[in-house]
Amino acid sequence: xxxxxxxxxxxxxxxxxxxxxxxxxxxxxxxxxxxxxxxxxxxxxxxxxxxxxxxxxxxxxxxxxxxxxxxxxxxxxxxxxxxxxxxxxxxxxxxxxxxxxxxxxxxxxxxxxxxxxxxxxxxxxxxxxxxxxxxxxxxxxxxxxxxxxxxxxxxxxxxxxxxxxxxxxxxxxxxxxxxxxxxxxxxxxxxxxxxxxxxxxxxxxxxxxxxxxxxxxxxxxxxxxxxxxxxxxxxxxxxxxxxxxxxxxxxxxxxxxxxxxxxxxxxxxxxxx
Numbered sequence: 001x002x003x004x005x006x007x008x009x010x011x012x013x014x015x016x017x018x019x020x021x022x023x024x025x026x027x028x029x030x031x032x033x034x035x036x037x038x039x040x041x042x043x044x045x046x047x048x049x050x051x052x053x054x055x056x057x058x059x060x061x062x063x064x065x066x067x068x069x070x071x072x073x074x075x076x077x078x079x080x081x082x083x084x085x086x087x088x089x090x091x092x093x094x095x096x097x098x099x100x101x102x103x104x105x106x107x108x109x110x111x112x113x114x115x116x117x118x119x120x121x122x123x124x125x126x127x128x129x130x131x132x133x134x135x136x137x138x139x140x141x142x143x144x145x146x147x148x149x150x151x152x153x154x155x156x157x158x159x160x161x162x163x164x165x166x167x168x169x170x171x172x173x174x175x176x177x178x179x180x181x182x183x184x185x186x187x188x189x190x191x192x193x194x195x196x197x198x199x200x201x202x203x204x205x206x207x208x209x210x211x212x213x214x215x216x217x218x219x220x221x222x223x224x225x226x227x228x229x230x231x232x233x234x235x236x237x238x239x240x241x242x243x244x245x246x247x248x249x250x251x252x253x254x255x256x257x258x259x260x261x262x263x264x265x266x267x268x269x270x271x272x273x
Contacts (some may be wrong), residue, residue, distance in 0.1 A: 044132040045190055046234035046262035047218070048244040049106050052269050053228035056104035061087045063223035064108075067191060069177050071163030084157040086188040087220050103268065106229065108220065109134060109155040109188035110253065110261035117147035117156060126185075132234075132262055133190050141184040148185055152257055156187045190231070191218040211239045234262060 064070070064087035073083040090105040111134045118126050118134065125140040126147055148156040162182040165173070173179070176193045180186045194217050202209050214232050216222045221229040232241030241264075244250070249266040 042130075042235055043233050044235040044262065045111070045195070046132070046232065046241055046245065046264065047108065047190070047221070048230045048241050048250070048264045048266065050228045050230075050244070050266040051103060051105060052249075052266060053226040054104045054106060054224075055226050055228075056089060056091070056102070057225065058089055059223045059225060060106050060220035060229060061085065061089055063219040064188070066172070067174055067177070067219035068189070069163075069173050069179050070186075071165060071179075077160070082158075082160045084159070084186065086157075086186070105265070106220070107153065107155065107253075108190075108263060110153055110259065110263045111188075111190060113260035113262065114258055116150040116152065116259065120146040120150045122146065131195075133192055134187075135189065135192065136185065136187060138178065138180050138184050138186065143183040143185065145185060152254055152259065153261075156185050158185050159183060191220075194218065211236065215240055 065072075065085075068086055070084050070086055077083065087106060087108045090107055092103045092105065093100060094103075095101045111132060113128075113132065115126075115128060115134050118128055121127075122144065123140055123142055125137050125142070127135055127137075129135045143158065145158055148154075148158060159180055159182050163179055176197070195214070198213050198217060199209055202213060211232055215230055216227075218229070218231050221231050230241050230244055232239040234242055234245060236242055244266065245264045247266055249269070250264050251267060252261045252264055255261075
């Protein structure tokens with residue numbers, strides 16, 4: 001027996017068990033276990049907009065346009081109804097002067113669970129992803145505009161011309177969002193590129209996305225000075241968006257259509273009763 005083999009000791013059962021437990025407690029293994037647990041929990045992204053807080057400043061619309069590289073149609077095209085607004089602001093007026101009252105309603109895509117636009121697309125260019133977002137594959141869109149006709153909320157827009165920006169604006173285009181060519185339909189995506197970036201950042205830190213990470217994640221929610229827009233996982237009963245969606249003030253646009261929107265509104269406080 002050589003000196004080397006004589007000094008070799010067979011590892012004990014306790015030592016092997018300790019090594020296994022040590023490996024299981026490593027950050028890499030813990031991260032994998034966390035992500036496996038997250039995969040088993042189905043996420044459903046949604047948004048709550050409190051109309052009692054909205055001041056009609058249009059900050060959400062401006063931020064959405066800048067974040068998602070939405071081209072400006074120009075006054076003539078806009079007059080023809082060819083402007084593109086992923087986030088728009090409806091104004092509802094009631095009463096008579098001088099007792100005139102206005103209510104502002106921010107209107108992104110409703111990301112319906114039973115989405116009419118998805119049903120009519122002949123090429124599968126629009127679909128509902130595994131997290132409830134009504135997504136769009138711009139390169140697959142053939143421009144038939146069936147989806148724009150089917151959408152009861154008029155939240156889809158057709159590119160009648162190739163997008164263009166002044167040179168100073170081109171330098172500010174967001175590299176994380178592809179520009180859309182002439183002849184395709186586009187719409188709000190709940191800033192899914194931000195969701196992806198936030199998830200990757202959390203993963204690098206060995207943790208899951210938290211409610212605090214996503215509550216103000218979309219550009220519209222981040223920019224709202226009144227904090228009227230809240231984003232999050234509707235399937236998480238502990239999330240802020242779930243809590244607000246359960247409010248007695250909560251309602252969805254055109255609920256009678258059975259589209260089951262994932263954008264929920266809160267009535268102004270005066271309408272609680």
